[in-house]
Amino acid sequence: MKLTTLSQSSLQDYVDCARRFQLRYLERLSYPAIESEPALENEKHLQEGEYFHRLVQQYLIGIPAEQIAKLANTVNLQRWWENFLADKDLRGFKDLGGLSPEATLSAPLGDFRIVAKYDLIAAEDGKAAIYDWKTYRKRPRNEWLSSRMQTRVYRALLIRAGAHLNHGQPFQPEQIEMIYWFAEYPNDPARFTYTSAQYKRDWDLLTKLSDEIASASTYPLTEDRTKCLYCPYRSYCDRGVRAGDVDQAEAEMEAEELFDVNFEQIGEIEF
Numbered sequence: 001m002k003l004t005t006l007s008q009s010s011l012q013d014y015v016d017c018a019r020r021f022q023l024r025y026l027e028r029l030s031y032p033a034i035e036s037e038p039a040l041e042n043e044k045h046l047q048e049g050e051y052f053h054r055l056v057q058q059y060l061i062g063i064p065a066e067q068i069a070k071l072a073n074t075v076n077l078q079r080w081w082e083n084f085l086a087d088k089d090l091r092g093f094k095d096l097g098g099l100s101p102e103a104t105l106s107a108p109l110g111d112f113r114i115v116a117k118y119d120l121i122a123a124e125d126g127k128a129a130i131y132d133w134k135t136y137r138k139r140p141r142n143e144w145l146s147s148r149m150q151t152r153v154y155r156a157l158l159i160r161a162g163a164h165l166n167h168g169q170p171f172q173p174e175q176i177e178m179i180y181w182f183a184e185y186p187n188d189p190a191r192f193t194y195t196s197a198q199y200k201r202d203w204d205l206l207t208k209l210s211d212e213i214a215s216a217s218t219y220p221l222t223e224d225r226t227k228c229l230y231c232p233y234r235s236y237c238d239r240g241v242r243a244g245d246v247d248q249a250e251a252e253m254e255a256e257e258l259f260d261v262n263f264e265q266i267g268e269i270e271f
């Protein structure tokens with residue numbers, strides 16, 4: 001099947017390891033190896049993370065908090081939900097206009113369309129805040145987050161495809177901010193403003209990557225073997241069958257992101 005869309009996940013895979021991009025998005029192989037031990041614990045964490053996103057979405061569309069609290073039925077979910085409600089800005093969101101929870105935006109990018117699903121875009125008075133809920137067990141460094149494809153794609157695409165959220169006028173980069181809110185670290189969100197220079201840099205990079213992907217005929221294995229430790233395709237690349245353990249994964253934020261990518265992929269949008 002020909003690839004027609006790109007997302008932050010597929011682009012991140014491409015820059016991390018072209019081979020992983022090939023296996024996951026061109027050959028569409030799903031998870032042949034369990035990524036990390038113990039598998040069940042990670043699976044549960046993933047499911048809870050996904051469920052937390054649903055709870056927040058329901059709150060933002062107006063379901064009463066008391067009703068949602070009853071659905072937060074695990075220790076983690078309960079803590080995350082309490083942390084969410086304790087944040088007065090987030091709690092107050094449901095009373096504001098201009099909210100677009102679970103918004104999907106897309107725009108042409110070279111031979112492809114670039115697509116992103118946002119947890120929340122809050123637009124008001126010519127400004128837009130992009131919120132992304134993260135249930136990471138460790139708070140990643142801001143430098144690491146700022147270089148992720150998600151941070152680059154989400155801000156740039158909102159400019160490219162978000163005019164309908166701003167009375168028909170494209171947002172200017174300086175009007176946009178992206179906020180990662182960590183359910184485990186509610187008082188320490190990561191905030192990234194935007195500038196015209198950053199936007200140009202990001203869109204140039206996305207264009208370059210999409211051109212490369214459109215003309216690629218080989219997909220080399222990454223030279224950075226630490227990327228293989230938690231990669232589900234290890235057995236295809238002869239880079240080990242058994243995954244690193246969870247403690248190691250905790251030390252490697254990339255691994256956390258990999259788990260995140262997997263569940264994002266479940267909702268990948270096809271055109």
Ligand code: SF4
Binds near residue numbers: 018020021227233
């Ligand atoms: S195991 Fe390593 S080389 Fe193979 S796809 Fe994964 S990251 Fe790439």
